[in-house]
Amino acid sequence: MISRQSARLVADTPAIADAHFRAEAEPYDPRERPGGYLNLGTAENRLLWDVLRARLGELGAFTAWTEDVARYAPLHGTPVLRERIAALLSATCRTPLDPGHLVVISGATGALDALATALCDPGEAIVVPAPYYGAFDTDLGGRSGARLLPAPLPAATGFRLTAAAVADALDAARRAGITVRAVALSSPSNPVGEVHPPGVLAELLRVARQYDVDLISDEIYAHAVFGERPFTSALDPAVNPDWAERTHLVWGFAKDFALPGLKTGVLHTRNPHVLAATRALAYFAPVSTATQDLFARLLAEPAWVEGFLAEGRRRLAASYRHTAGLLDAHGLPYVPAEAGFSVWLDLRAWLRGPGSPGPDEGFAAEERLRRALFDTARVSILPGGAFRAPEPGWFRLCHTLDAPLVAEAVRRVAGLLGRPADGPPGPALAHVPATPAPADLPPNGGRP
């Protein structure tokens, strides 16, 4: 009826989107719909719309468009937008990026797909430290035909990245006769929120070189860092002295600019073959010139951009501290985050299996808990299984929405969970000090 390649894609479509739209269709409202859903499952930053809206007003009207907006433009991005993105990311990556090495694509998903397709033939593999962004399976494998091999990170350290875990996975693949073409990484990490230390990145790049595989570094949260450790790009010469031509970056406007609806992603590669291939693939997923024009104007004034990103980090930090304080107050353990839109909850103590819990039973119990949270508490948060977590019991909670909504969600989650199955909460991996809602965060998250 339909092709095998598309049937496989339909079967693998991630469930994340489904929970998102079900929750968004009946949203919680304290007056109108007090029993409605709270969607903390989507990594969407809703803390910045007031700033963006004001800026859109300053940028003027649709009539500011010239005929160029209507016409055909290079399908890998307009020159002006690529120039401005290159200027921004050159500072972020601490190395000059050439606009000619950028390929603009309709979403970071498209950029990941283009890189995976450029590097892999069907059946070849990409190693990914796990837990990882759940949509990587589809983004990197859905159209390219590449298979993803998780490199499990240790729960005991809060799933911190180690080059050894990646080397082990590469080694195991080699022994099994699997051709691995690349390692893919979220940096900063999603779902855990770690800012990878320069030393670990340097070691990872040595491993990539040793095994002769490319690195795909998804740096879409590069400016969403609020912890003490600054962000280091995989392309920073300090960590990448000799593997830059085999290192390919992905970035976009969905996270750092809080505009996921505008579907604008970009990749950077210095490899001429990968550049030619990804440009040819961008032909299938170009970005509207109107949206490119908007982003080119948003980036036109570096001072505004710097202020905007700083404000974004400030609000993100405040939202995180508020959420961490709530979790502490309710005795819910989590891994402390330094970046990103989420906290990684440790609900292992609340998993109950009907029988003796083996690993599969554990993930079945995790799914039962997710469903109870969705159906009974009416809170959407995503389970570790969706992120290929090496063990069950972990959940990603996104906090980048109005502070009272986060408070209501944590209250509901804690209420449903009660005391853990095995008595008092197990030892948290680590805790940040409990903090009340900070004074600089208005109750509505700073929006008008």
Place this chain on the structure above:
Amino acid sequence: MISRQSARLVADTPAIADAHFRAEAEPYDPRERPGGYLNLGTAENRLLWDVLRARLGELGAFTAWTEDVARYAPLHGTPVLRERIAALLSATCRTPLDPGHLVVISGATGALDALATALCDPGEAIVVPAPYYGAFDTDLGGRSGARLLPAPLPAATGFRLTAAAVADALDAARRAGITVRAVALSSPSNPVGEVHPPGVLAELLRVARQYDVDLISDEIYAHAVFGERPFTSALDPAVNPDWAERTHLVWGFAKDFALPGLKTGVLHTRNPHVLAATRALAYFAPVSTATQDLFARLLAEPAWVEGFLAEGRRRLAASYRHTAGLLDAHGLPYVPAEAGFSVWLDLRAWLRGPGSPGPDEGFAAEERLRRALFDTARVSILPGGAFRAPEPGWFRLCHTLDAPLVAEAVRRVAGLLGRPADGPPGPALAHVPATPAPADLPPNGGRP
């Protein structure tokens, strides 16, 4: 170095885009650059920017956007845009289209790719009446892995569509053991500009049914009809009583709305499996919500849309009559067009081969002529080889730009060609009566 699948795509990237950007980089200007290029190679309608610009002004400013524009939306199109496209195309197709059967994708290219991938596995085939839109090779085959089998139409009738030619190609494929999954068609045709008669479409659908193959009908020029025969969609129940679930439409805003930069295409299918597959594929090539919002507003008032499309047809007819008049005056033969942005020139009489011209030699001579036109006359028009024309010597000339530019281009082409190699121009297939530039077409094509 890179994957085989992407290397193949790089090798097959169409040359059309290259000539476009080379010509656009050094455009003709009567005062500033009188020796500059005239680009009549790109099917871009530049006759309507004044109307569009005025409408954008009425639609207001960026600040009219609500937060919904910033947020994640269904990746197969916002409900409001799909509703409004469905309303428009229901009238065009003379059958009610369900918004739930529409999938919005970033460009008609993406829509064609999604349908081909949904229907074909690598190595399976799609039959396409030839000459055909040259980018079909990449759009339909580049990512899906499908191969295109041309069904040559007869030059003697000006390459009019016949169901018999398609049946012959299906038959030949069957005998060769090739699995054909679909027939693909431009309707109205590109490059020839034929509005396919209802009887021929009905017969074609009977052939599709007989051979149990789907029909992909690319109706992106549906509203660009200016001849006497009205447009008939392949989904019109009058021609398609029993194959509608195997008939899939493609449409977009590039041609009928003269906004190719905005990269917004759409497909329609009533087949639930193809719908699920193409929705899953749209995930990789979504359209910016800001652009979807703009199009939803453009379509909001049916009266404006009707007036706009009527004005588009009027300007298109005037531009075509003006061009046909110029060609007649210079003795350049062509196939009369009823739709689309181009005329299909018959330059067979001007092909010269250094030796005895076999068919390959003929296409080599065609390419020499194209290059002479580009390099010496500095006019970009595309040769029949780029459209898989069954014989050499045909060229597509797009006339939808300022009338004086068309006049300059035709003057240059005629000047370079001089008298044909074999004496006076061969018998033209047909001529429309020579017409002077119509009084209702201002010299600048109606733009302010």
